Amino acid sequence: MGTLTQSPAWQRLLAHKASLGSHLRDLFERDTQRFEHFSASGAGIFLDYSKNRITRETLDCLIALARQQDVEAWRDAMLRGDRINTTENRAVLHTALRNRSNTPVMMEGLDVMPMVNEGLAKMRAFSEAVREGQWTGFSGKPIKDIVNIGIGGSDLGPCMAAEALKPYGHPDLSVHFVSNVDATHIYETLRHLDPATTLFIVSSKTFTTDETLTNAASARTWLIGASEDPGALAKHFVAVSTNLSEVERFGIPAENMFPFEDWVGGRYSLWSPIGLSLAVFIGMDAFEEMLSGAHEMDIHFRDTPLAKNLPVLLALMGIWNINFEGMSAHAILPYDQYLAHLPAYLQQLDMESNGKTVDRQGRPVNYATGPVIFGEPGTNGQHAFYQLIHQGWPRISADILFPALSLHPLADHHIKLLANALAQGEALMRGKTAEEARAELVAAGLPPETIGRLLPHKIFAGNHPTNTLMVDRMTPRRLGALLALYEHKIFVQGIIWNINSFDQWGVELGKQLAKPLLAELRGSQPQPHDSSTAGLFREIAKVRSRAI
Numbered sequence: 299m300g301t302l303t304q305s306p307a308w309q310r311l312l313a314h315k316a317s318l319g320s321h322l323r324d325l326f327e328r329d330t331q332r333f334e335h336f337s338a339s340g341a342g343i344f345l346d347y348s349k350n351r352i353t354r355e356t357l358d359c360l361i362a363l364a365r366q367q368d369v370e371a372w373r374d375a376m377l378r379g380d381r382i383n384t385t386e387n388r389a390v391l392h393t394a395l396r397n398r399s400n401t402p403v404m405m406e407g408l409d410v411m412p413m414v415n416e417g418l419a420k421m422r423a424f425s426e427a428v429r430e431g432q433w434t435g436f437s438g439k440p441i442k443d444i445v446n447i448g449i450g451g452s453d454l455g456p457c458m459a460a461e462a463l464k465p466y467g468h469p470d471l472s473v474h475f476v477s478n479v480d481a482t483h484i485y486e487t488l489r490h491l492d493p494a495t496t497l498f499i500v501s502s503k504t505f506t507t508d509e510t511l512t513n514a515a516s517a518r519t520w521l522i523g524a525s526e527d528p529g530a531l532a533k534h535f536v537a538v539s540t541n542l543s544e545v546e547r548f549g550i551p552a553e554n555m556f557p558f559e560d561w562v563g564g565r566y567s568l569w570s571p572i573g574l575s576l577a578v579f580i581g582m583d584a585f586e587e588m589l590s591g592a593h594e595m596d597i598h599f600r601d602t603p604l605a606k607n608l609p610v611l612l613a614l615m616g617i618w619n620i621n622f623e624g625m626s627a628h629a630i631l632p633y634d635q636y637l638a639h640l641p642a643y644l645q646q647l648d649m650e651s652n653g654k655t656v657d658r659q660g661r662p663v664n665y666a667t668g669p670v671i672f673g674e675p676g677t678n679g680q681h682a683f684y685q686l687i688h689q690g691w692p693r694i695s696a697d698i699l700f701p702a703l704s705l706h707p708l709a710d711h712h713i714k715l716l717a718n719a720l721a722q723g724e725a726l727m728r729g730k731t732a733e734e735a736r737a738e739l740v741a742a743g744l745p746p747e748t749i750g751r752l753l754p755h756k757i758f759a760g761n762h763p764t765n766t767l768m769v770d771r772m773t774p775r776r777l778g779a780l781l782a783l784y785e786h787k788i789f790v791q792g793i794i795w796n797i798n799s800f801d802q803w804g805v806e807l808g809k810q811l812a813k814p815l816l817a818e819l820r821g822s823q824p825q826p827h828d829s830s831t832a833g834l835f836r837e838i839a840k841v842r843s844r845a846i
């Protein structure tokens with residue numbers, strides 16, 4: 299097999315690209331039905347992808363690429379539990395966690411659904427006990443604050459979703475997330491809390507992650523210090539993990555552990571017991587609603603023809619923009635304050651999955667893969683970094699997301715928010731020509747010399763692609779569908795790029811190098827380092843010795 303870039307579908311796309319000269323605004327002028335041609339919906343999500351610089355032929359070529367790369371066969375292999383994460387020799391079965399149809403999912407002869415259902419039942423019993431005040435702390439008082447201690451995939455999902463679904467949260471419960479090993483994070487979280495009414499959920503698939511164990515140990519000291527009873531631990535600590543022996547070694551009893559399987563990848567684990575903090579906060583019914591939304595998207599992904607399949611379409615727009623239009627960054631712009639953490643969540647989901655330069659066979663790739671993901675809720679981002687998207691040198695694509703209805707219909711806030719979301723998509727697409735800019739300056743009555751001076755600054759190239767994603771309201775169900783949409787989009791891209799989206803070896807190097815440096819900071823014999831690291835080490839030591 300030749301490389302991807304020499305393949306017939308890729309070559310056809312290159313030839314097509316060379317003949318596609320048009321600006322996006324011309325494409326809209328030429329085809330008044332563009333919106334109808336390039337929009338689709340599924341699982342309660344509406345997608346308008348007409349503001350990408352594509353024609354029907356582009357889409358045909360892209361779909362041919364997806365077929366050539368066997369996207370459908372790989373999708374089916376993932377859904378049936380094949381070990382498609384080959385570098386870790388693992389299946390990728392997060393879809394089973396939200397398989398609300400409850401049909402058997404056989405992994406190597408074993409139906410995983412009874413285990414999934416058992417996990418959900420345990421989460422339900424626990425979350426109800428906490429929410430109804432039956433689970434009490436060392437002084438007999440009910441729990442008021444839940445602190446999830448975890449990092450990366452054991453933090454970003456529940457943290458993002460707890461913010462997204464805040465209006466569905468229990469009125470007497472607050473949920474907090476501590477991830478950073480920086481003491482500031484746990485200090486600032488705990489200083490307002492009462493140990494007697496605080497419950498810690500230590501979330502770690504491996505239960506060996508240094509940041510999480512360091513934070514959990516400090517939380518344990520804080521709790522035992524206040525309760526003066528080591529037995530209090532069992533009332534205030536539960537664990538979500540795959541590693542029972544380490545959980546017990548920490549002091550958390552087995553009955554307080556919520557297990558899951560190694561076929562749940564960290565950044566795909568929100569649907570597993572890793573979502574426990576969220577489930578306690580919003581209740582198990584709402585949590586299962588979120589699973590149902592994701593399941594609806596899984597069914598859509600499995601059963602819908604490629605040309606109408608939302609994850610496939612989003613993936614193909616990304617491939618087109620990255621590999622054929624030369625874009626290396628993609629902005630996530632939610633016009634929904636509750637989705638404030640969505641960009642950070644998608645940063646991990648996308649960049650950890652597809653930030654690879656070696657293909658599945660271990661060969662270096664000669665094409666771009668995953669983009670830089672960044673973003674902020676609109677309208678805030680408009681007053682900050684949108685300038686670079688509109689007029690900066692890098693070409694950046696974006697997803698604009700919004701709910702048509704607000705959960706807080708206060709005065710005219712929401713229509714203003716919607717107007718801004720639509721205006722940005724339109725402005726990025728159309729831009730402003732020199733003639734249009736000049737006409738505005740003339741209409742403002744400016745003298746010719748001022749017009750000449752200002753004109754270059756007032757021109758917008760436009761032609762910036764965006765996808766627009768709309769839901770009716772941001773409910774648990776819609777959030778579930780939206781997240782599953784992005785998961786599958788990233789999966790499809792990984793298949794097309796022939797990379798393994800499910801490992802993350804890039805995370806390891808920093809962890810490895812931190813170990814000897816930590817020992818040196820503790821006073822062990824200095825090791826040889828490059829002059830920068832060694833110099834910085836000496837500067838740190840100087841400051842620290844003065845402070846002691």
Ligand code: G6Q
Nearest residue numbers: 450451452502503504507564565
């Ligand atoms: C995600 C990654 C990574 C992982 C964290 C936490 O896909 O694997 O972000 O989730 O390193 O790992 P533990 O859950 O094992 O503590």
